[in-house]
Amino acid sequence: MCGIVGFIGNQDSKEILLKGLEKLEYRGYDSAGIAVINENGVKVFKEKGRIADLRSIVDENTLASTGIGHTRWATHGVPSTVNAHPHQSTTARYTLVHNGVIENYDLLKREYLQNVTLISDTDTEVIVQMIELFAKDGLNTEEAFRKTLTLLKGSYALALLDNQDNETIYVAKNKSPLLVGLGDDFNVVASDAMAMLQVTNQYVELMDKEIVIVKKNEVTIQTLNGEIINRAPYTAELDASDIEKGTYPHYMLKEIDEQPAVMRKIVQKYQSEQGQLTISEDILQAMNDADRIYIIAAGTSYHAGLVGKQFIEKMAKIPVEVHISSEFGYNMPLLSEKPLFIFISQSGETADSRAVLVEVKEKGYKALTITNVPGSTLSREADYTLLLHAGPEIAVASTKAYTAQLAVLAILAEVTAKSRGLEVQFDLVQELGIVANAMDVLCGAKEDFENIAREFLATTRNCFFIGRGIDFYVGLEGALKLKEISYIQAEGFAGGELKHGTIALIENGTPIIALATQESVNLSIRGNVKEVVARGANPCIISMKGLETDEDRFTIPEVHELLTPLISVVPLQLISYYAALHRDCDVDKPRNLAKSVTVE
Ligand code: F6R
Numbered sequence: 001m002c003g004i005v006g007f008i009g010n011q012d013s014k015e016i017l018l019k020g021l022e023k024l025e026y027r028g029y030d031s032a033g034i035a036v037i038n039e040n041g042v043k044v045f046k047e048k049g050r051i052a053d054l055r056s057i058v059d060e061n062t063l064a065s066t067g068i069g070h071t072r073w074a075t076h077g078v079p080s081t082v083n084a085h086p087h088q089s090t091t092a093r094y095t096l097v098h099n100g101v102i103e104n105y106d107l108l109k110r111e112y113l114q115n116v117t118l119i120s121d122t123d124t125e126v127i128v129q130m131i132e133l134f135a136k137d138g139l140n141t142e143e144a145f146r147k148t149l150t151l152l153k154g155s156y157a158l159a160l161l162d163n164q165d166n167e168t169i170y171v172a173k174n175k176s177p178l179l180v181g182l183g184d185d186f187n188v189v190a191s192d193a194m195a196m197l198q199v200t201n202q203y204v205e206l207m208d209k210e211i212v213i214v215k216k217n218e219v220t221i222q223t224l225n226g227e228i229i230n231r232a233p234y235t236a237e238l239d240a241s242d243i244e245k246g247t248y249p250h251y252m253l254k255e256i257d258e259q260p261a262v263m264r265k266i267v268q269k270y271q272s273e274q275g276q277l278t279i280s281e282d283i284l285q286a287m288n289d290a291d292r293i294y295i296i297a298a299g300t301s302y303h304a305g306l307v308g309k310q311f312i313e314k315m316a317k318i319p320v321e322v323h324i325s326s327e328f329g330y331n332m333p334l335l336s337e338k339p340l341f342i343f344i345s346q347s348g349e350t351a352d353s354r355a356v357l358v359e360v361k362e363k364g365y366k367a368l369t370i371t372n373v374p375g376s377t378l379s380r381e382a383d384y385t386l387l388l389h390a391g392p393e394i395a396v397a398s399t400k401a402y403t404a405q406l407a408v409l410a411i412l413a414e415v416t417a418k419s420r421g422l423e424v425q426f427d428l429v430q431e432l433g434i435v436a437n438a439m440d441v442l443c444g445a446k447e448d449f450e451n452i453a454r455e456f457l458a459t460t461r462n463c464f465f466i467g468r469g470i471d472f473y474v475g476l477e478g479a480l481k482l483k484e485i486s487y488i489q490a491e492g493f494a495g496g497e498l499k500h501g502t503i504a505l506i507e508n509g510t511p512i513i514a515l516a517t518q519e520s521v522n523l524s525i526r527g528n529v530k531e532v533v534a535r536g537a538n539p540c541i542i543s544m545k546g547l548e549t550d551e552d553r554f555t556i557p558e559v560h561e562l563l564t565p566l567i568s569v570v571p572l573q574l575i576s577y578y579a580a581l582h583r584d585c586d587v588d589k590p591r592n593l594a595k596s597v598t599v600e
Pocket residue numbers: 298299300301302344345346347348349350353396397398399480481484595596597
């Protein structure tokens with residue numbers, strides 16, 4: 001949440017910073033700002049709203065080859081121009097951008113800043129005021145920055161400018177992601193390599209509690225104690241075209257359409273030369289050593305975990321528990337003797353999941369991260385990583401990452417099963433090929449889903465998804481998709497639970513989207529549909545070929561019963577997309593949300 005950029009070099013920085021912020025808008029989009037510095041000092045431009053709003057107020061005539069920028073997802077203080085970053089100290093000597101949350105900011109304010117008038121409601125302003133306070137006490141900027149950092153509790157990625165020095169950006173990080181990018185006669189700072197791919201693909205990872213002094217031709221990384229660290233850069237393997245919308249009106253639609261190709265790519269990436277699916281030996285060993293697997297994730301990734309549990313238990317016969325990461329710290333279950341933790345996270349940066357990872361590592365347990373982002377925090381800090389190979393997912397609503405998570409979990413389950421000498425009743429390579437083809441068919445049926453959205457969801461204030469067994473988990477994901485982008489109150493329910501309370505919500509015309517892809521529960525879910533219809537509901541049944549009846553609204557192609565979530569979710573993604581469009585919602589950037597949730 002919140003994105004940071006910085007540039008120091010040989011050309012005007014404004015456009016590079018603004019373009020960088022546009023690429024980071026997925027991390028927060030309620031306000032934005034840049035600060036640029038030249039021999040005349042610092043100039044700050046900030047505005048409530050999107051980067052486009054910021055762009056309109058930036059003074060074209062201010063030329064400066066050093067600058068920092070920020071796009072915000074509000075934590076402390078409402079979205080407003082005053083609370084937007086950069087923040088400045090009272091004399092405007094220091095200018096700071098921050099991603100993260102300072103937990104002890106109120107304490108620091110009371111202890112150090114009784115005589116300073118703060119103008120914003122942010123925790124960030126406390127940091128910049130403290131730096132100025134220590135500088136007034138006689139410390140140089142680096143010392144004042146360092147001293148302030150030692151007093152902060154919480155998460156931060158910071159970039160700081162000193163009005164008296166237009167040749168340095170001071171950078172630090174703890175728990176929030178931050179990279180330094182290297183160029184020829186310039187260097188950059190970014191929350192995500194994607195932001196600065198426009199100028200470089202060479203990046204250096206930063207670790208928690210490091211300080212970096214960034215100059216045009218030099219980058220010095222140090223620990224908080226001043227120990228110099230040498231770390232080689234890596235090449236960001238991102239194709240600039242992967243992060244463009246191309247001819248699509250929205251990233252979400254593009255990413256839904258990419259799903260068949262992602263399925264094929266995952267199979268190719270996990271296939272040996274002999275055509276077998278493979279997983280590295282150390283991961284298999286960890287799976288086989290475990291007496292119980294604990295899947296930890298949030299949101300859509302949690303929903304993928306619920307399906308993943310079915311894959312692992314049914315194929316590899318290892319018991320699995322699935323936990324919401326933000327709850328795990330308080331409600332930790334009694335752990336088994338030999339647990340293995342699997343973290344599922346598209347971004348690899350989700351703070352709630354990371355907090356659990358830190359805790360389980362402290363207890364000495366092994367952890368595997370399944371993520372779309374190589375080098376992300378959760379990937380670096382776990383013992384093992386499996387990549388999704390889905391390509392950058394930019395729309396806030398997760399689509400292709402969910403189906404990629406399911407495919408990778410299915411592969412993990414199948415390969416583990418085989419390594420345990422268990423028979424898997426189907427050929428997963430072939431079945432994933434069938435899944436990819438089925439996805440192609442569904443992506444080609446957009447008009448049907450647009451019609452469903454118009455007919456069922458154009459004006460409704462709520463919508464319920466029902467299913468049994470594995471369909472119930474897909475219903476949860478369908479409901480999350482719909483509510484987050486169309487703001488329709490949507491919930492997923494297990495078909496059998498309706499009569500235990502929920503059915504009281506059914507009114508005349510309430511849309512009910514029912515999934516019927518499982519032969520074993522087909523009759524029961526259709527019975528549930530009858531119950532809600534008898535109470536006035538407007539049913540939209542999505543069935544699988546072979547199980548369809550005349551009353552169904554759409555029938556998805558047949559795939560292996562266990563793999564249906566990979567395709568039954570596609571209609572739900574598309575229905576949500578069109579519902580949001582019909583209701584004039586900002587599909588890619590829904591209100592109040594951000595893509596990468598880096599605060600707990
Ligand atoms: C919903 C969505 C979120 C994320 C959740 C976890 O469409 O994208 O619910 O799934 O914030 O994010 P990751 O997977 O990055 O840990």
